[in-house]
Every structure is written in C-alpha cells, then in structure tokens.
Amino acid sequence: MRGIWLASGLLFLALGGLGVVLPVLPTTPFLLVAAACFARSSPRLHGWLLAHPLFGPPIRDWQNHGAIRPGAKALAVSMMGFVFLASLLIGLPLKLLLAQGLLIGIGAAFVLTRPSGPRG
Numbered sequence: 463m464r465g466i467w468l469a470s471g472l473l474f475l476a477l478g479g480l481g482v483v484l485p486v487l488p489t490t491p492f493l494l495v496a497a498a499c500f501a502r503s504s505p506r507l508h509g510w511l512l513a514h515p516l517f518g519p520p521i522r523d524w525q526n527h528g529a530i531r532p533g534a535k536a537l538a539v540s541m542m543g544f545v546f547l548a549s550l551l552i553g554l555p556l557k558l559l560l561a562q563g564l565l566i567g568i569g570a571a572f573v574l575t576r577p578s579g580p581r582g
Contacts, residue, residue: 490524519531529578529579538569
C-alpha cells in the first residue's frame with residue numbers, strides 16, 4: 463500500500479509542478495494531495511515538500527490553519543474569471559457556460575471564504 467501512496471504522491475507532485483507553468487491548472491490542490499500521500503509513504507519527501515521555499519508555505523498554511531493567502535485567493539479567482547471569459551469568447555454553448563459558471567462560482571466561494579492567515 464505504501465507504494466501506491468508514493469506513486470500517487472509523485473503523480474500529484476508532477477501535476478502541481480505543471481500547474482506552476484500552466485495558468486489554468488491549479489497548483490496548490492495537487493500539492494496538498496501530494497503532501498497527504500507523502501505523509502503516508504515517505505517522511506523524507508513529505509518533509510522536503512513542507513520545507514520547499516515555494517510550495518511549503520501554502521501547504522503549511524492549509525494544514526495548520528485551513529488558510530489561503532490573499533494573493534493566492536486573488537490569483538485563483540482571477541484565473542477562474544479568465545477561464546470563464548475565454549469560454550464566452552470562444553462561444554461555448556449556453557448549457558456549458560451555465561454549468562461552468564455554477565462550478566466556478568462554487569469554487570470561488572470556497573476559496574474566498576477560507577481564512578487568509580493564521581487565526582489570532
């Protein structure tokens with residue numbers, strides 16, 4: 463079972479890495495799943511991910527406080543808006559736009575209602 467967790471962690475780490483360079487692919491959710499997988503399979507990789515200067519802080523914010531930093535919130539919601547605008551511009555059918563708008567709205571509401579930092 464440890465091998466499955468490790469392989470899953472590596473897969474989600476790779477997807478998170480792709481999210482760094484592809485603006486429509488989220489990074490942090492994949493890294494959160496990778497961290498959870500590594501916690502069950504590889505203390506070394508789990509520690510490396512949490513200590514990483516770029517990836518570690520948002521993972522620790524989420525694990526310790528359920529928080530998303532304001533800049534990350536702004537980026538996430540902006541990208542959601544960009545994707546929806548692009549869908550409008552390419553002329554997706556109304557049913558798809560409605561479904562996409564509903565899902566983006568739910569995602570944005572979730573992101574915006576998370577704490578922005580450690581609770582005082």
